Amino acid sequence: MKMHNFKLKESGLNRFFGPLESKIMEILWTSSSDMTIKDVQQKLDEDKAINFNTVMTVMNRLVEKGFLQKQSVARSFHYKPVMTMDAFMETQSKELTFDLIEQFGSLAVTHMVDALDKVDPELLDQLEQHILNLKKDR
Known part of the structure; x- marks a missing residue:
């Protein structure tokens, strides 16, 4: 999967993703299991309060871009990275x-x-x- 935007002046994952996308991907990559939007939001809340709908929108965009997989489990969706x-x-x-x-x-x-x-x-x-x-x- 080829990234279309590489930000030379940024560092780390921010070279490939927006700031919130980077934090979400890092949380999911360091998690030992799939996570729900609420799980990710709670991890993000350790830094600062981020709206649930914002997290949901960004995570669904990461699914559309091919970086995350989304699976329906019981009554919620679980997300995991497509690759390590x-x-x-x-x-x-x-x-x-x-x-x-x-x-x-x-x-x-x-x-x-x-x-x-x-x-x-x-x-x-x-x-x-x-x-x-x-x-x-x-």
Whole structure:
């Protein structure tokens, strides 16, 4: 699932979602089970009071966008993420990387390698090993 809006100046999940969407997704990803709208609202209320209808609207939009599944259980709806947070981040980082390389080619690769060296030199060693493994498999 490809995100259409990536906010460069934001951080974490806010790069992909609006602020309330991010909080809702984080709550659902850290939950050990499906949750109702009321469950999520109560978790959100620990920060500040958020209207039930607002939470319901945002959660249903996340269903429409394909990020949440909605299931009728007894007399309520239960929601759960379509994929784990790790799977989501993996998918998004892969899509972003492909888009950058498709648009900017070797410039993007050069800047990524420079960033690896500045952020964590060990990542540069991991990249080198990954490239060697890819060349072996050809």
